[in-house]
Amino acid sequence: MSNCLTTMESRLTKLEHRNRLLTFVCLGLPCVAFFMGAETAESVWQGKKVTAEQFVLTNADGDVRAVLGTRPSDGGAEFVMLDQDGKKRLFLTATGGQNNTPGIVLLSKNERKAWLAGLNRDSGIGSVDFYQDGQFKGGVGGSVYHKE
Structure with missing residues (x-):
């Protein structure tokens, strides 16, 4: 029985670790996307030529x-x-x-x-x-x- 409890405890620890990782990724990705979008919006085009008909x-x-x-x-x-x-x-x-x-x-x-x-x-x-x-x-x- 103690072997079964050890296995369950090990599996539960892995699941908790995976859950924390997924939570971090799910919360972190929108923040990264927001800051990348804000940086892109603030950038100014520095080209020297525009070509059009x-x-x-x-x-x-x-x-x-x-x-x-x-x-x-x-x-x-x-x-x-x-x-x-x-x-x-x-x-x-x-x-x-x-x-x-x-x-x-x-x-x-x-x-x-x-x-x-x-x-x-x-x-x-x-x-x-x-x-x-x-x-x-x-x-x-x-x-x-x-x-x-």
């Missing part, structure tokens, strides 16, 4: 307000800003259009050209053109002639 800026409602990207037609870079109605109001291009020169275009509420500033393709001299309802009305600068 397009960046889209939206307001709190998810409406697109600006787009920075490249044009599929010619690969030129452009920045487009939209008003609260989603209409294009400003273009800033590094190169583009028929002349392949940088420029800024302001559009009216009906998305027609209102003002354009850019470089003359041939001379490289800057010019500013004024429009009303999309029709050229005048300009100043390096334009020798105006061609629509």
